[in-house]
Amino acid sequence: MQSVALQPVTMKTDRTKLVDSPDFQRNSVLQTTNLSVYYGGHCAVDQVSLTFPKQSVTALIGPSGCGKSTFLRSINRMNDDIDQCRTEGEVFYQGVDLHSPYVNLHEIRKQIGMVFQRPVPFAKSIFKNVAAGPMRDGVKDKKELQRIVEDSLKKAALWEEVKDQLHTSALSLSGGQQQRLCIARALAMQPSVLLLDEPASALDPVSTAKIEELISQLKKDYTIVIVTHNMQQAARISDKVAYFYMGRVIEHGTTEQIFTNPRHDQTAHYINGRIG
Numbered sequence: 001m002q003s004v005a006l007q008p009v010t011m012k013t014d015r016t017k018l019v020d021s022p023d024f025q026r027n028s029v030l031q032t033t034n035l036s037v038y039y040g041g042h043c044a045v046d047q048v049s050l051t052f053p054k055q056s057v058t059a060l061i062g063p064s065g066c067g068k069s070t071f072l073r074s075i076n077r078m079n080d081d082i083d084q085c086r087t088e089g090e091v092f093y094q095g096v097d098l099h100s101p102y103v104n105l106h107e108i109r110k111q112i113g114m115v116f117q118r119p120v121p122f123a124k125s126i127f128k129n130v131a132a133g134p135m136r137d138g139v140k141d142k143k144e145l146q147r148i149v150e151d152s153l154k155k156a157a158l159w160e161e162v163k164d165q166l167h168t169s170a171l172s173l174s175g176g177q178q179q180r181l182c183i184a185r186a187l188a189m190q191p192s193v194l195l196l197d198e199p200a201s202a203l204d205p206v207s208t209a210k211i212e213e214l215i216s217q218l219k220k221d222y223t224i225v226i227v228t229h230n231m232q233q234a235a236r237i238s239d240k241v242a243y244f245y246m247g248r249v250i251e252h253g254t255t256e257q258i259f260t261n262p263r264h265d266q267t268a269h270y271i272n273g274r275i276g
């Protein structure tokens with residue numbers, strides 16, 4: 001694909017004006033408007049409009065199959081790779097409609113990094129796992145690559161554990177370490193948004209606590225959207241919560257409001273463990 005950098009949308013629709021407003025630029029990095037996603041005829045995400053404030057954690061919660069992962073994947077267009085999957089509506093990132101034909105998919109996925117439920121390191125050394133993306137992007141200088149790897153591993157709170165074994169296989173790491181390596185790999189691309197799809201659900205409690213601590217650190221520099229089934233985790237690490245049910249967002253608010261004073265009975269039932 002021809003390389004085209006992200007550029008502001010020029011089309012002047014009402015929605016464009018909305019994301020161009022000074023308030024949006026100051027406070028938010030990402031916004032979806034009436035985003036719907038279909039698998040064939042099945043509507044998995046139904047007209048979801050959400051705004052994600054800068055340097056904050058938003059947790060997407062809701063029962064199994066309600067569309068959280070589909071919604072998350074549609075933000076950086078991972079669903080493009082799925083046959084029969086069709087998206088309607090808009091995803092605005094820094095004022096750019098990501099579904100516009102003028103944006104480069106590779107650039108989107110660099111700036112909006114993603115980490116999945118199960119860590120999927122490459123069967124390569126720890127160093128190469130982190131350096132692979134920048135190398136693909138044309139970084140050749142060894143010192144620069146070393147700097148990126150060290151910096152990314154430090155940000156992912158893994159450096160101290162692996163600094164003496166950078167050239168051993170990433171597959172020799174524990175599950176929790178592999179997950180932090182996957183986060184380091186995303187950070188090496190200098191994203192501003194991180195999408196985390198149940199990043200701790202396959203990990204033991206100690207590794208989970210490390211990932212949660214890491215997320216709390218990372219939100220100082222990144223906008224984070226996390227899918228989680230763990231209500232305590234959502235309450236501990238998020239600033240905002242969106243409750244999904246059957247493809248729709250039933251309620252979206254601050255974490256404190258959702259957990260202490262939900263406006264909808266459905267939300268209250270879910271967080272009290274009665275649904276899903």
Ligand SMILES: Nc1ncnc2c1ncn2[C@@H]1O[C@H](COP(=O)(O)OP(=O)(O)OP(=O)(O)O)[C@@H](O)[C@H]1O
Pocket residue numbers: 039044062063064065066067068069070071082
């Ligand atoms: N690749 C796919 N092809 C067809 N249908 C899919 C695909 N992925 C998800 N779906 C369907 O879309 C709906 C939403 O699924 P999704 O995985 O987004 O929900 P979820 O809330 O993340 O679920 P979970 O919490 O169990 O991971 C479900 O009905 C699911 O069966």
